[in-house]
Amino acid sequence: MPANQDSSVILRKKELRLFRRNRSGFWQVHYKIGSSKTWYRKTTGTDDLTEATQIAEDIYHEARVLDKRGLAVVSKKFKAVAEVVSQRLKGEVKAGTGKKSYADYYRAIDGYLIPYFGKFNVDRITPDVISSFHRWRTEKVGYELKASTQNNHNAALNCVFDYAVEKKYMTEAQRPSLKNTGEATTSRGIFSTDELIELQTFIKGWAHATKNVKSQQLRELLSLYITFIACTGVRPGTETKELKWKHIEFIQKPTMRVIHITLPQGKNGSRQLIARNELWPLLDKLRELQPEYANLTLEELVAKKEDKLLFRMRNGERPYDLVGTFADCLEAAGMSKSDKDGKSRSLYSLRHYYATQRILDGLDFGQLGKQMGTSIPMIEKHYSHLKPLMIAEQLAGDIPNDKTAQADEILRYMNPSPIRNDVISLVGATTGVYLPLVEANPKATKELKDELNKSLAKVS
Structure with a gap:
């Protein structure tokens, strides 16, 4: 056979053959199993026909055994499969043909599923691996995600498994059972301003109640962190984790200078907000925590566009457990649950406080939704009961x-x-x-x- 032609050798009619392109040195196995119409391909890694024939027979018989046992004949890494699914979902969202939830799915795939499951074979993800994923995810975000968010992650995971089954990278029997360990979405316990002031007073003493220096520094930072969230409404953890000094700027407007913050990451990516004027002294206190900024004014520090975290302890380290420390603080202060509704409080209760205060200040739901990076329907769902207070002066009369x-x-x-x-x-x-x-x-x-x-x- 001329050297410039492709070579093909039939080993089993309509089931197994060897193939080599004229520009390739190695033989490739092409095979089908049973009544399947799918041709699988795999390289033999050799240019010797006798050796390639033996390898082809071994691959064929191994594939038949897997098929009889109800297992996938060809295995793929989760990352390779998930990336295809993610691109499909993005394409449908961009074209306007996909469901609204598809955006949540591909974010879950890119942000959570690929980073954890990526190196696993898609047909080798067991219930134990799923349980480990739940623990990893909780550590990643600093708290256990709510049931609704976990449902989105599970739906995204099933999209990947659906595609893997379709392409025969796994069988339906190999699809692992998924679980949801989150609580049903409910409103968090609320804080009043007086309670937050009481909590700040408590923290001042509590910060020095431990002899561990790192714990003292973490509690000191927690005090500022609490008020920052209460004054901005940002999502704790998600939107504060990578917030740096370079993301803050002071912009001069006709009547005042305002604090403009770009949140580098969040639930739906980066977003921007205008902080309340009361945040000025709080930013200065965050500056004072870092000895390296002792000779800088707040103005000079912000102008430098420092690529360093906004929330750092005095030793310069990233805070290691603000979520747990806040829970410990509430427990020690006897404020773990709201006096008004008996619901448990979390750092997200501070975001709820911000929303409540701004509504009572007269901010409409559209403005508040944009400021907090959430939808108007979500604002209405949680805060529609405050509408009478928004027009309290009109209702009260002259x-x-x-x-x-x-x-x-x-x-x-x-x-x-x-x-x-x-x-x-x-x-x-x-x-x-x-x-x-x-x-x-x-x-x-x-x-x-x-x-x-x-x-x-x-x-x-």
Whole structure:
């Protein structure tokens, strides 16, 4: 046979043959098993026909044994299979032909499934491997994912297994049983501002109640971490883990300078937010935690675009267990559950606090959803009960302005104490720094000035 032609040798009619391309040195085995219409291919690794024939027979007989036992004839790495599925899902989402949930599936595949299962053969994933994955995932995010999120991960995993079964990389009998160890999605226990202030006061003493220096530093950082989440509404762990000083910038607007934060990673990727003005002293306290920044002002530090974590302990290390330390702190303070609803509290309760406060401030659901990186339906699901409070002044009605004794009596009960800015009180309890009223609450400042001008006018 001329050297420039392909070579083919039939070993078993319609079942087994050897094939070699004219530019290839090695023989390749092509084989089918039973009534299957699929031709499998595998290299023999040799250019010797006699040796290649023996290897081909061995491969064929081994494949027949696997097929009779109900096992996959050809095995593939999970990563190779999952990458194909992920690309398919992305293509359908981009084309607008896929379900909305497909975006959650490919994120689960890329962010969780491939990193853990990637090196396993897809037909060798056992229940023990699934259990190990659950432990790994909990350690990765710092808490156990809710049942709804685990359902998405399981659905994504089944998409990979479906494709593997279709391509005969595994059999249906080899599909492992999946489990869901998460709690059903419920609202977290809530905090009031007074409770958070009480908690901050407790942490100041609790931080020094241990002789372990690292534990002291972690508890000290936890105090600032708690208030940061309560003032920004970011997702603890997910959106704070890789947050660095370079992700913060100060932007000058017509009436004020604002704190702009780019969260590098999160539930749906990177996103941006504007932090409340009360966060200024908190950022400065985070700067003070790092001795290397002792000679820098907050302005200078932010301008440097430092590629270092925002949340670091005094020794410069990444905090090792903020989730567990927060739980220990609540337990020690006797605040593990909400007094109002009896539900257990977690770091996510601080995100709930932020949302509640902003709604009571008058922020509409659309603005809040964009600020918190979540959908309007999700905001409505959890906070629609606050709608009456959003229009509380209209519902309460006007106070009579006829200067009657009745009007004075109503006002006396309405205003028994000065107006308090809740967020300022919380930041002050955390940092010891209280912003001037004009920076914290321009509306209250204007009202105070108007009242003073009225009083001066009466005196004159």
